[in-house]
Amino acid sequence: MLATVRRNQGSPAPPPTASARILATGTPRLPAAFPSTIGSPSKRKPPPPSAGRQRGARTPSPDPLQSRLPHVQLPESPSRATLRAIPASPSKRKGKQVERPADELPRILPDHLHPLLERQKRAILKSLQHPPEIDEIEVYGEDYPPTNNAAYEQLSELLTGSVVRGEGNSCMLIGPSGSGKTQIVEKAIAQLPSKPIVVRLSGHAQHNDRLAIREIAWQLAQQTGQSFLPNDPEDAEDEEQSAPAPAEQQAEGDASLDADLDVDADGDDDENPFVERAPALPPAENARLAITLPPPAHLLALISMIPTLPRPTIIVLDGFDLFATHARQALLYCLLDTAQACRTGTGSGSGMAVVGVTARVDTINLLEKRVKSRFSGRMIRTACPAKMEHWVQLAQAVLGASVVSEGAKEGADEKEWGRMWAKAVEAFAGSEDVVEALKETYALTRDFQMFRRIMTRLALDLSPSSPFPTIEKLDSATKSQRCPPRLAPLDTLPYPAVCLLIASVHASASGHDTFTFEMLHDAFKTQVRTSQSAPVQVAGGGVGMAFERLVDLRVFVPAAAAAGSVAKEFALHRSGVDRFEVKKAVDVIGQLSLKRWFTKA
Ligand SMILES: Nc1ncnc2c1ncn2[C@@H]1O[C@H](COP(=O)(O)OP(=O)(O)OP(=O)(O)O)[C@@H](O)[C@H]1O
Ligand SMILES: [Mg+2]
Structure with a gap:
């Protein structure tokens, strides 16, 4: 062994710079020389940190290997650093190169x-x-009812009743924001055996009944492609005649609907965007619009005709609680009354379902008695994931999304990437820091949308120079979703300002919640005079300016209205930061004199 070492050291090694250059250019000679020039591989087992140098030293005798060089070419990629441990035989290396990243990312x-x-x-x-x-079931165990699954099943059953058996149904889906209400409704509609007419309204967009009914009329016409006032051809004709003068129709319509529904007392509500755009459309489209939007006076009648449509209808009211604020709850009354009539068999033809979606738990109490009596009372609840493991598993499942589309064949690169990525995701989701970070977010909100925003940011932050998810990336993504701190970091304040902060902590400890500049300055001067570990005296003017800066930053806030008779240095102020924040700043600054003064408080 000693002899080998000596031989290595004594060999005509090129200078280190030369060997470094050889390594850097990625010449394939060096790895090949390493296994073959040394007789006993056992002596090389722990690869020395200065392997490059040793390899460099051996370059004078690579001649017999020249013919093998093409086999052992290392990839030109930067990841070569990870392939440092070079296998003993060049023939094995190729296989190892592919496998190496699976062990070490x-x-x-x-x-x-x-x-x-x-x-x-x-x-x-x-x-x-x-x-x-x-x-x-894996996350919560057998006993815990999976809320959203149960909600989905109940809603599916209800909608199937309307669509297949022609029932009239109503229900309310209640759950916090981001708990999957919309997702469940859409999923339940998508799985129905036949395609119903779906009218989607939102309390945020249709903030009065007139807008809501027009939207219903529009969506119905879009999906049925026909007039839905078949029994009253005169109305349709009237409507077609009045179509060229939509403004007139609007004013007239507004008046009659207001009289009927007491909706908009001011009567100058915004124009219907569809009617306004009508003249710009081709004539055929124009005629269709005219049929689509009958005079508002007749609009309410449409609702009672919904069950006579050729296909069953589902009406989804997002922001259901907001519909309850509409005048006299007329729309809700009509919709629920029609649905109930359908249920009791007085309605004819297709079924109808009214699905209210809301995040407000007391919505049922907002309904007037006559409206409530027409509502079926079916409340379906959704919930956000309730356990930490759910979020961790969700994060793992989202990150672990496969790059290979279903049915496609996996190439060698994809396999290599798949192995690497799976390992990285497993390490990420298994890390305690990650679980802790998710727990912090989860303690604040269980809204899936927040999780989505954080994960989106995390995914966008991945780059070839840092390709895997890490706790640092998760932290920065989480931070971007939090409120920025109200104040600038206190430890970046100038020295005199920190002294004043400490003085303000002392003032508050001695019972003075409000203080003046003079009080703080006095405390500062006393500290300088009496203590050996006093803070450095600050040249005149510095402290006064520091005080003003703190007021500008709103760290110190005026405690009384400014009065002309009170000099600036005697104006009362109060500190906007608490003792712990000041302590943290003092610790970060790390000056012994400041620390000692602070701990006296
Ligand atoms: N438990 C869950 N598991 C997986 N994804 C969920 C879960 N809950 C909600 N989501 C997802 O969250 C997103 C938002 O859900 P959705 O829009 O249905 O919420 P919402 O209850 O309608 O919220 P809002 O009251 O704000 O309208 C959807 O993409 C949905 O897929
Ligand atoms: Mg929603």
Whole structure:
């Protein structure tokens, strides 16, 4: 062994710079020389940190290996650093090169995997749009009822009743924001055996009944492609005649609907955008619009005709609580009354379902008695994921989205990437820091939208120079979703300002919640005079300016209205930061004199 070492050291080694250059250019000679020039591989087992140098030293005798060089070419990628441990025989190396990253993740992504990183990012963003389903029984155990699954089943059953058996139904979906209400409604509608007419309204957009009814009329006409006033051809004709003068029709319509519904007392509500655009459309489209939007006076009659439409109708009212604020709850009354009539068999033809969606738990109490009596009283609840493991599994499932589309064949690069990525995601989701960070967010909000925003940011932050999810990236993504701090970091304040802050802590400790500049300055001067560990005296003017700066930053806030008779240095102020924040700043600054003074408080 000693002899070998000596031989190595004594050999005509090129200077280190030369060997470094050889390594840097990526010549394939060096790895090949390493295994073959040394007789006993056992002596090389722990690869020395200065392997480059040793390899360099051996370069004078690579001649017999020249013919093998093409086999052992290392990739030109930066990830070569990760392939440091070179296998004993060149023939084995190729296989190892592929497997190596699975054991040890490269810090910088090799070039040939760059497109796969981009595909992975796209797959993550896609899976955030349609989050993968988590096995709730595995997370919550057998006893815990998976709330959203139960909600989905109840809603599906109800809608199937309307669509298949022609029932009239109503229900309310209640749950916090981001708990999957809209998702459940859409999923339940999509799984129905036949395609119903779906009218989607939102209390945020249709903020009065007139707008809501027009929207219903519009959506019905879009989906049925016909007039829905078949029994009253005169009205349709009237309407067609009045179509060229929409403004007139609007004014007239407004007046009659207001009289009928008491909706908009002021009567100058915004124009219907569809009517306004009508003249710009081709004549055929124009005629259709005219049929679509009958005079508002007749609009309410449409609702009672919904069950006579050829297909069953589902009306989804998002922001259901906002509809309850409409005048006399006329629209809700009509809708629920029609649905109930359908249920009791007085309605004819297709079924109808009214689905209210809301995040407000007391919505039922907002309904007037006559409206409530027509509501079926069916309340379906949704909930956000209730356990920490759910979020962790969700994060793992979202990040683990496959880059290979279903049915496609996996190439070698995809396999290599798949292995690497799975390992990185497993390490990420298994890390305690990550669980802790998710817990912090989860303690603040359980809204899935927040999770989506954080994960989107995390995915966008992945780059070839840092291709895998890390706790740092998660932290920065989470931070971007939090409110920025109200105040600038206190430790960046100038020295005199920190002294004043400490003096204000002392003032508050001695019972003076409000203070003046003079009081603080006095405390500061006393500290300088009496203590050996006093803070450095500050040249005149510095403290006064520091005080004004703190007031500007709103760290010190005026405690009384400014009065002309009170000099500036005697104006009362109060501190906007608490003792712990000042302590943190003093600790960060780390000056012993400041620390000692602070601990006296
Ligand atoms: N438990 C969950 N698991 C997976 N994804 C969920 C879950 N709950 C909600 N989501 C997702 O959250 C997103 C938002 O859900 P959705 O829009 O249905 O919420 P919402 O209850 O309608 O919220 P809002 O009251 O704000 O309208 C959807 O993309 C949905 O896929
Ligand atoms: Mg919603």
